[in-house]
Amino acid sequence: MDKKLYITTTLPYVNAEPHIGHALEFVQADTISRYFKIKLGSENVFFNVGTDEHGQKIFRKAKEECLEIQDFVDKYSQRFKDFCKLFLVEYDSFYRTSTKEHHKAAQEFWKKCQDNGDIYKKRYSGRYCVGCERFITEKELVDGKCPDHGTEPEFRDEENYFFKLSGYRDHLLNWLKSNPDILKPVSKLEELKSIISEAEDISISRLRENLPWGIEVPNDPEQVFYVWFDALTNYAIAVGFGSDEKRLNEWWPGIQLFGPDNLRFQGCIWQSMLASAGLSQTAKLLEHGMVLGSDGRKMSKTLGNVISPFDQEEKYGAEVVRFYLLSGISTYSDSPYKEEDLVNMYNSRLANNFGNLLNRVIHLSNTKEVNINRYDDVEEDFKTKVDSLKDEAESLYDQYEIALASEKVDMLADFGNKYITEKEPWNKNLTKEEVEKILNNLSYLLNIVISLYTPIIPNSCSKASKALNDRESIILFNKI
Ligand SMILES: [Zn+2]
Structure with missing residues (x-):
């Protein structure tokens, strides 16, 4: 890879607390970022997260809480920052769309699309759902209400700017x-193709009198940006669009992570905006699955199956939750969050497999007084086997297959445990040289297991690495 690697999550909307879906997306992106920082050097990876802070919903919610809007968005944006810290999400940029810099650069983006002839003004009337922040069609209504929000849309008649989305279908x-x-x-490719084939021009502005909390449209103070049109530009602005052309060329295009309800925005609308502004298409689109309730149904307050990431963290600790989200929850398809699976997976993979092996190797090398951690002195056959599993895990990480990579690391630790059981380095009939060879081989394997697990459970791995190097006995993972 000769180019730098840029990775970004979507920006959560700051009208509510972070939920388990945000946790999944953030820790996935963090893991990819950490893996490539190790592989390419941290100066060659740039990891962006942030918060989407405009729109009617936020305006109304702030009023409900009797807060000034800026204070309201500051409060919720900080919740997401705290959330990142709690779940060890080490970003390089925390992007906020309510900053002056964002306003200015988003307006630049608008002008580029306008100069390219893709923005026009048109009278529009219809039913508007504030929850969705968009006009919805008669066809979409269920009993006269928005199916997603259960509320009756407002009738609106206004002149708005439109973006020529339909002009980008063929492109x-x-x-x-x-x-x-x-x-x-790849199974989502057909869905994306049909979204693109059916793409109609979209409204990208609102009357300022309806939405005082938004970015002003260039040369038209009566209109403000439609929230999505403004938020999407962050992905390019975060790496220099509108401020630093050289930096933009260095980092753009990048990898974008998003959830299942976001394919239209990431794969169609944003891609058309990029083409319109003369930027390259996104390098990679990663649509993670949805975290379902333990009953396999979509989490909802009515069903009472909502899992709070904060509760889980308090109960098990951040790394255990990270480990389960990244290893037990499928990376790309919907899967249920089951606490009993979390416990079983933690006990079997971390406590019994990895942790146990680490403990046995350190303990035996101390009692047998042999030298380990001499990685240029590992037996050839053993090394070949370990290296081939390592290559498989790395190749899965390279393809952003986090859960599968984690499974491969577990297989590696399992291979180590089978090897120690078979070789019996505690056997009194073995010579010191024989024992040393076995344990040194295993220290090589453990060193690789630690480095491969580091993007997923960074703190535990840093403790494990220190323990192995200093040959200090520790119980890294207490059974739950
Ligand atoms: Zn709605």
């Missing part, structure tokens, strides 16, 4: 044709 379909592996999982 995007050709782009997908020449880059069939741009989207993960």
Whole structure:
């Protein structure tokens, strides 16, 4: 890889507390970032997260809480920062769309699209759902209400700016044709193609009198940006769009992570905006799955199956929750969050497999007084086997297959445990040289297990690495 690697999450909307879906997306992106920082050097990876802070919903919510809007968004944005800290999400940039810099650069983006002839003004009337922040069609209504929000949309008649999304259908379909592996999982490719084929021009502004909390449209103070049009530009602005062309060329395009309800925005609208502004298409689109309730149904307050990431962290600690989200929850398809699975997986993979092996090797090397951690003196056959599993795990990480990579690391630790059981380095009939060879081999394996698990459970791995180097006996993972 000769180019630098840029990775970004979507920006959560700051009208509520972070939920388990945010946790999944943030820790996945963090793991990819950490893996590539180790591989390419941390100066060659840039990891962006942040918060989406405009829109009607936020305006209304702030009023409900009797807060000034800026104070309201500051409060919730800080909740997401705290959340990142809690879950060890080490970002390079925490992007906020309510900053002056963002306003200025988003307006630059608008002008580029306008100069390219893709923005026009049109009278529009229809039913508007504030929850969705968009006009919804008669067809979408259920009993006269928005199916997602259960509220009756407001009737609105206003003049707005529109973006010529329909003009990019062929361009995007050709782009997908020449880059069939741009989207993960590939099973979603057909869905994206049909979204693109059916793309109609979209409204990208609102009347300021309806939405005082938004970015002013260039040369039209009566209109403000539609919240999505403003928020999407962050991905390019975070790496220099509108301020530093050289930096932008260094980092753009990048990898974008997003959830299942976001394919239209990431794969169609944003890609058309990029093409309109003369920027390259996104390098990789990663659509993670949805975290379902333990009953396998979508989490909802009514069903009472909502799992709070804060409660889970308090109960098990951040790394155990990270480990389960990254190893037990499928990386690309919907899967249920089951606490009993979390406990079983932690006990079997970390406590019994990895932790136990680490403990046995350190303990035996101390009692047998042999030298370990001499990695240039590992037996050839053993090294070949270990290296091949390591290569497989790395190749899975390279393809952003986090859960599968983690499974491979577990297989590596399991291979180590089988090897120690078979070789019996505690056996009194073995010579010191024989014991040393076995334990040195295992220290090589452990060193690799630690480095491969580091992107997933960084703190435990840093403790494990220190313990192995200093040959200090520790119980890294207490059974739950
Ligand atoms: Zn709605």
